[in-house]
Amino acid sequence: EVQLVQSGGDLVQSGGSLRLSCIASGFTFSNYWMTWVRQAPGKGLEFVTKTNQDGSGKHYMDSVKGRFTVSRDNARNSLYLQMNNLRVDDTAVYYCARDPGFSAVDVWGQGTMVTVSS
Amino acid sequence: DVVMTQSPLSLPVTPGQPASISCRSSQSIVHSDGSTYLHWFQQRPGQSPRRLIYKVSNRDSGVPDRFSGSGSGTDFTLKISRVEAEDIGVYYCLQGANWPTFGQGTKVEI
Numbered sequence: 357e358v359q360l361v362q363s364g365g366d367l368v369q370s371g372g373s374l375r376l377s378c379i380a381s382g383f384t385f386s387n388y389w390m391t392w393v394r395q396a397p398g399k400g401l402e403f404v405t406k407t408n409q410d411g412s413g414k415h416y417m418d419s420v421k422g423r424f425t426v427s428r429d430n431a432r433n434s435l436y437l438q439m440n441n442l443r444v445d446d447t448a449v450y451y452c453a454r455d456p457g458f459s460a461v462d463v464w465g466q467g468t469m470v471t472v473s474s
Numbered sequence: 475d476v477v478m479t480q481s482p483l484s485l486p487v488t489p490g491q492p493a494s495i496s497c498r499s500s501q502s503i504v505h506s507d508g509s510t511y512l513h514w515f516q517q518r519p520g521q522s523p524r525r526l527i528y529k530v531s532n533r534d535s536g537v538p539d540r541f542s543g544s545g546s547g548t549d550f551t552l553k554i555s556r557v558e559a560e561d562i563g564v565y566y567c568l569q570g571a572n573w574p575t576f577g578q579g580t581k582v583e584i
Contacts, residue, residue, distance in 0.1 A: 406574075459513070462528070
């Protein structure tokens with residue numbers, strides 16, 4: 357079964373750090389772009405970051421540039437999101453997702469909640 | 475960034491009746507390779523999003539054939555031919571030709 361299992365969400369204070377993890381199974385992880393998408397409470401979806409198959413290419417939404425870092429370990433079928441200097445407006449459910457190309461994300465993790473308090 | 479505008483934002487529906495959601499982009503989302511990377515997602519209450527349609531009109535495996543996508547250039551539509559109770563949720567369009575951007579979402583409710 358194709359699956360993405362996430363972990364790492366928590367309550368953290370403004371200015372703090374958190375690392376999210378996403379473990380893939382059921383497909384050849386190293387063949388795919390991978391993304392992080394977030395959803396603030398009661399709001400819509402927005403792309404946070406995406407990385408290419410070997411991790412050499414990364415793109416970020418403007419508001420997280422310099423604070424968030426996406427990485428992957430293809431040997432461990434794992435995707436990570438290191439979030440530093442967190443702000444209250446980073447509060448959201450974060451989803452990892454598989455991207456077969458041009459953001460047509462076709463497999464989603466279960467989501468993990470990140471709450472940033474002031 | 476390309477702005478995606480959906481309408482309506484709220485769509486009351488009646489089971490067995492058709493429903494339609496519009497998605498318009500602020501600029502053409504036809505990629506230089508000639509393809510249009512416009513996708514549709516469904517998010518049921520309390521669940522992760524699920525892709526329904528990719529590249530305007532290609533229905534995903536397991537998606538009922540009452541769902542269809544159409545459109546070109548900057549104007550796209552998701553249609554449900556006969557709404558069923560399980561279709562309630564929020565529907566999003568997404569353009570992938572540039573930095574990916576979602577529409578605001580359309581809440582379908584009975």
